[in-house]
Amino acid sequence: MNPWPHKDLVSIRQLTRDQFDYLLQTARSFKEILSRPIKKVPSLRGKTVVNLFVEPSTRTRLSFELAATRLSADVLNLDSDTSSFKKGESLLDTARNLQSMGADIIILRHNAAGSADFLARRLPAHIINAGDGAHEHPTQAILDVFTIRERLGSLENKRVLIVGDILHSRVARSNIYALKLYGADITLVGPPTLVPRVFESLGVRVAHELDAHLPTADVIYLLRIQHERQRATYFPGVNDYVYLYGLTPARLGLCKPTAIIMHPGPMNRGVEIHSDIADSPQSTILEQVNNGLAVRMAVLYALAAGTAQMAFPTA
């Protein structure tokens, strides 16, 4: 059976456990290559990859750009300042133009949920969702699972806390789907304005009090408080948030010494995470960034190269 049957990657929900395993395994091989003196392979030579970032995101764009470059693809970058958008051209028309210019893979970052799905249904090019509104951010979830498994081995029955603004978080949604695929036990923590009860319909627990859940957690996944996405009505203020949900040294004292602290970045030091904890050995934040490169290479490889048509670089 073809380990990668999809044209696109728009959602973690489209993946089976086998397909996810395949991506993780491919990412492991690429991670090894990235440790070599010459980090480049010819897997995507002759392919054109377009970073279409309608919503700005420096680190995700750079990660995808570097991943595509390492695979020897030609890379184009378009962002929201690009004139076509400023002139009012629609997303679909812009993407169709890119398709006509020979884009093989379009990596889309957009502030509208469903936008990657929208393009995937209309264009023959491969579409990678690099974050669509509050919907999904699949490569982030894949790199997070990759990182957790490197640190903790299996995810089966591991207790994962996801803390913060779940309502507006595509990272949280993709992680919920991915972690459940691997048998993790998930609790979402935050105020009811940002973590409404209805999230229980995704098969997770919802809690509004952090301290009670810290002692049993294996993974504490902190989300960035996104000031730009919120209105004042969602919480009274940053100090109030830190008081209730900020991961402080005192709160870290409640945690297992083996627990790992994760964050998708960029983080607000002193808000969702104390600065010392961000730099502590329990933190995986920079590992996540590093693994992100290998995971994005794996996704690009799976989509564009398939498995049968080309020689895969042996690890």
Add this chain to the structure above:
Amino acid sequence: MKKLIKILQGRIIDPSRGLDQIGDLYILEDRIIDPNTLDAAERYEIEEIPAGGKIVAPGLIDIHVHLREPGQTAKETIATGALAAAVGGYTTIVAMPNTQPVVDHPSVVSWVRQRAAETACVNVLPSACLSQGAEGERLAPMASLKAAGVVAFTDDGRCIQNNELMRRAMEYAAMLGVPVMDHCQDYSLTQGAVMHEGEWSVRLGLRGWPSIAEEIIVARNILLCEMTGARVHCQHLSSAGSVRLIREARARGLPISAEVTPHHLSFTDAELRDYDTLYKVNPPLRTGEDRLALLEGVIDGTISILASDHAPHCGYEKEVEFDLAPFGMINLETQLAVYIQLFIESGRLSWLQLLDKLTTQPAALLGLKNKGTLADGADADVTIIDPHVDWEATDETFRSKSRNTPFLNRKFRGRAIRTIVAGKTVWDEGRG
């Protein structure tokens, strides 16, 4: 020579008189006539329409239609919207005032009426804004607008948030004897919202629109209705809570009414699972429980009027990211078939009960004395329905300029086969 139409041996259903019987219906010129009053000595130009096995009903009335003219004629015009209405079996439609410009001045009313007289094949009755510019800040010139011929006041699509202004608008409307129709939406609860707030909005990551945003305004309107005595009509209910509030208010005898659309009766928010913008409507599609409550509200008479909220949009406008797509779908041509499926085929309503909500009740709300009835002397607006014909809503069957409907390519049983307005056939299924 006067024209006499004989519609023969149809099942005549006239809810205004509780009538459901096989018989002949006579039309002389533009009026329904008792054949016993015909002058035996006079010669007529006679047209006979055999109607055996068909339903002969008063012309259907839709009180909630967007015709987009003036201003957005790429989506629809008064002419195409009227033809779409005729194809759907409707002889009278109420045009919403949120055109460009909006209908907030007698001169715009006059323009719409003249345009309708020149181009529309069905009766197009204009409504006008409650507030100037539909901006919810100052009252529109309501008396002048009534004098210019509007049948209702509404800021449709732009719910008045200022309760004091709404109170004064209702006081004025009550004095003028014109109903107020309200799109019930509290904007403070719906900023940026694009779909029902619930499990699916959480899954899809789309901004949720809670039911209470509608219910708060329905409750306000009930209180203001009680205070002012105005005839108040809540448009396109979407939630179980709204149905409960209206039910209680009507039980107390308040002159408040409500409508529901074909799509809120047919679909739930689960339809949005693939981000299909055809299902993006305002108010949003809600849960299965809400849908059942709306059906129950129609069956028990709480919701006394069925209306389309026909909202045409160009294809390219809906072919965008979900957040950016406009709200609304077209319904004029398919709604009767949807109602037949939901209420007649399921046995939930009799034909008499269903047609009551499509003829008598809307006529009563608007104060139309000679429409919505087949009584002698009434306007000769008649819809002949074949309840057994199987048909498919294809691109070719639509006369609207737009195709933004998930009912496209659906198969139905039952439709209007002939639509007669003021004694003239404006749609004949057999002749296309």
